[in-house]
Amino acid sequence: MQETKGLALEVRLSAYIDGEIGEAEKTELDSLLAQDDDARALLERLKAGSTFGNRAFEDFLHDPVPLALVRQIKQGPGITPRFERVATANLPKRSLRIWPRLAVAAVALFFLGSVGGFILGSAGNIVDPAPEAADRSWIGEVAEYHAIYSRQKKHLVEVPASQAAEIQSWLSSSVGVAFRIPDLTRKGLTFEGARLLVANGRPVAQLMYRDRESEIVAICFLKNGGGGKPDQFRETIRGDLSLVSWQRNNASFVVVGPSSDAGLQDLAQMVAAAI
Structure with a gap:
């Protein structure tokens, strides 16, 4: 007491x-x-x-x-x-x-x-969940793929960056989307190579980059993706991943990276202008 x-x-x-x-x-x-x-x-x-x-x-x-x-x-x-x-x-x-x-x-x-x-x-910046639900069919699967492949050390990609010309020809014909491999060295990202994924029953191209902290950032795209206004960037958080998606012409794109990366929106806009 x-x-x-x-x-x-x-x-x-x-x-x-x-x-x-x-x-x-x-x-x-x-x-x-x-x-x-x-x-x-x-x-x-x-x-x-x-x-x-x-x-x-x-x-x-x-x-x-x-x-x-x-x-x-x-x-x-x-x-x-x-x-x-x-x-x-x-x-x-x-x-x-x-x-x-x-x-x-x-x-x-x-x-x-x-x-x-x-x-x-x-x-005032809350995102309507309806568009996210519409994209779940492929963006959700991309997030699941990324969580697995980003942990690979020796087998991060199917085709290495040294075969860039083959990557462009292979993925363009497989996915049906013409593209250029963005040079993201100004953002501290090194191109590692590419993979071909399947999401919602459709082929998806995946370009893999590594940042200075060895975190993996991916650019994924497919033909005739979900709806949305052209070049309207929308960020979705899934666990410790952030996904910034947009649509242009006949394709849908998404940049996947760590959720702690506050510059992912800027990166996505840079990718949209370069790809």
């Missing part, structure tokens, strides 16, 4: 709520609460704050983190919360025990504010 006599009333009532005081102090505080309206109001505020904080933090732990916030964390945002050292040498034990709770609450509120602000700020 804690000895709280002589401490601030907030500290004493916090210990009272937690049941961490002796019978004598409890009797004393009961008497105070029976006579003092301000003390009762303070007790109710402490109880309400504790309940709200617990619920908010529990909800926060179960909420999905928005993609942009994940990317910001991975890339290192310009502003990082700092907690300055607090001198606690002369604080009573009860106060020292309260500080960790306050720190946790501060962190929770910071992230709740960040996530909430992101959601409110992005409300």
